[in-house]
Amino acid sequence: MPNNSSAAATPPILIVNDIKKTLMMAITHDEQQQHWMALANYLKYMEQISSFVQAEMKTCSTNQQHVLSDQSIQLIKYSEQSMERIASLSAMFNKESTHNSINNNSTTTSTTTATTTTANTSPSSSFNSNNSKTSSSPPSSTSSTNNIPTKKPPTISPTNSGSKLPNHSLAHASKPLFPQSNASTTVPPPTTSVTSPSSGTSHTSPNTPSSSGANQTATNHTTKQDVSKTLQMKRKEYEKQRLTEMKEQMIKTSIERARQAEMRNNVESFLERIQNKKRTFRWKEQDHWSKFIDTYFNYQNMDPILIEQDRVFLETVSKPSILNPILSVSAGNDMADMPVDSITEQKIRQHVSFTLANPAHTLSQICLKFYEYFGEVCNPSKMIHNPDLNPKQLISKCVNDIQLFIDKLSMVLFGKYWEMPSQNYEDIVIDTITDTMWGNGIYSKLLFLYLLVYGEENNRMNDKVSKCTSTITLQALKLPDKFTLEKERYPFERTIAIFKEFDQTTSFTKKVDFICLAMNQVSKDVNDYYQKYGYEHGITPPIIVGADDLLPIFIYVVAKSNIMDLFVKFQMMSELLPEYAIKGEAGYALATLETSMNCLMSFGNEELHEFSTIDQIRNELENFESKLGDIDDLTSVCSEYAEDSPPFTSQPPSFSKSSRPPFQQHVTPSNDDLLGLDDEELDLDDI
């Protein structure tokens, strides 16, 4: 190990001076890169001191007091500690620089690869050997120190020592600093020229071939400087980035803390407000459902985040501000009747749906309790096996329970906890709650009960509707010609389609909505028809559809829709329609449906037969007309043929136009008779 031997020959005083220089540089240069390099150099110095002192001590006898022994011992100890510390720091830096160099551009790598012909020159190997020597230094150093004078290093000049030590240290420092690849490991450390005044002689490293020229050395030197500058810049950028990230992280943390503190304050004030309301709120009657809701509806134990969500939602909805909804309503404030725009409505529905779908929310929990209760009450197996149970009473109990539950829940929501600006807002919330409950098994259970009670009427209704559906016509319902839409093959097709959708949903409110929509579609269908065919009839829209015309049309629509179990579904809807909706459009739609169903039910066999007769006659007439059309076509073909073929002038009598009267004479009177008969028999005034 020539390095070690030369290092061992270096006078300690000079080494100490170098150490001081290096440390001073480390102190004066604020750059971290240089600091790291200085530390790396320091590590190397310490190794050399260690080996030197050990060699010196071994050459002396145990009793002989060496001049530098105390200092050497201290240095050994100090160097060992420093080495541990520096090695750990170097390892850290090694990792960071590895990460940096991987992400950096490849130009540095290619440049260094091109310039370092001694790519496999052994900084790493020398580092390893030095390391191994450091750990097990005595054998090699012992062998090398045999030639070293004991008192004074004779040959090595300060410049030499300066040139060799930094050079050696360079090889060491290059390992931890740039160990990423072969190319990068060959790159000399960027601070070599800075830290070592005699770095220009670095090529005198024993592992470097002595044949390398001055040009190559100069190129290498320039490249080294460029690379070192680039790496310094990268390092700076990296450090800046780290600092920025740390700052952002700190800002984020502080914002998050402030937000949480604000949320805690908001939640506390919200709960306090609720508590105040709760103190003043009294149930008029502590009935079963009041207790039920009081038991399970507890905002206090809820997650603050959920409470905060509710608070934010309420504050958003109630803007501009509705601090005292009671006063605003009683004073006839406009807010009381403020219509709800579609965006707000959607927002309310989304929030309530989300709340009900979240098992952690108290509202969801209370609904779940209700589902459990309802499932127990409407257990089909219990009812089937219990003949004493009166299904009608059970239905009224269930309907009452549903209504009371929703009533009480809404009272709690709006009275005790939530504050909504107007009844329109509350209606939306209640509708959403009802829809959700309906879709969670309440509908099917209740339908089962209704089928138990109204099974007989329901079957009759099904039977009647299924009979009417294929035979009923608008003409038979004595509608004015204006509304029969003669040219439509399937009149009121869209109305029927909308009405059928009522059966596709389990939501009670949506069912009612579809009936209202179907009712409104009637006038749209009529007006669309006259937009298309109005010129033929001499009628131009708008056509106003009054109740005199709507009802027969709706009877037709109901019959054509052929919805199964319509009777029980209607019964359910009519019993569950909220009080406030009875006088509104929903109430009117249900009244029209009820009237239509009553009319259909009142159709006796005679009327049904008449429908069939009319239908039959209509079909026969259509067939007859089509046949007449065919005959006309044939006649025209024959006449053309006859004109084109004078030799065959005799026209076949059966194809001539004169042959039509017998058909007409034969058919028309009977047709008229039938129509006359219809006029007499199709009087539905007795319904």
Added chain:
Amino acid sequence: MNNKKSFKIVLLGEGRVGKTSLTLRFIKDVFDDNQQSTIQATYLQKDIIVGNQQVTLSVWDTAGQERFHALGPIYYRNADGALLVYDITDQDTFDRAKTWVMELRKVLGDDIVITIVGNKCDMIKHRQVSEEQALEYAQSVGANHLLVSAKANKNVAESFLDLTKRILEKKANTPMGGSPQAHRASVRMSTRGVSGLTIQENPNQKPVNNRISSRVSGLTITDEEPKKTDNGTCCK
């Protein structure tokens, strides 16, 4: 301004006497003429102000054909008022109106307020029902009578406003909780959104905005005041 009230008014009468026309005439200014094609003239709603009271009228048109007569109760149940329409040029329609009145009184008693209106008063030359006869009958059944013309826009708004005013008076004089259903509805309506109503401990103290116990005194028509453009050719 008192809390808003909502009344259901049902239009009854023989077919083709002009019920739909009257409804449209009353509601028409709410809608744009160009949008009439989308009007379903069977159920219409209008907000009016009577005195200092805001009222929402839900007007239910009904099928007047004789064959649907038996199904009338489906429409007029829960109604606050009924506008019975007959055609002054057709005595039969007036007779049919009498049967409607009898039926209403029989089924609903005095709970419903009735106004009888003779439509088509612009066709005075073809009159078959005298005003005296109609007025006398109306008084005998506790109803008001008005001659109207949907075509000439004569007394249409007045007939609806008269009915509304009388409904308000009746509601004001009716003790709270007339029927269990009405009581429940009122409780519900009063508690939703305005929970403070139930806070009061004193049962004798009436809630501030209880719609049943609201006092509507000195009723004056402040909105929908009909124009005094009587040309003297009809309704006299």
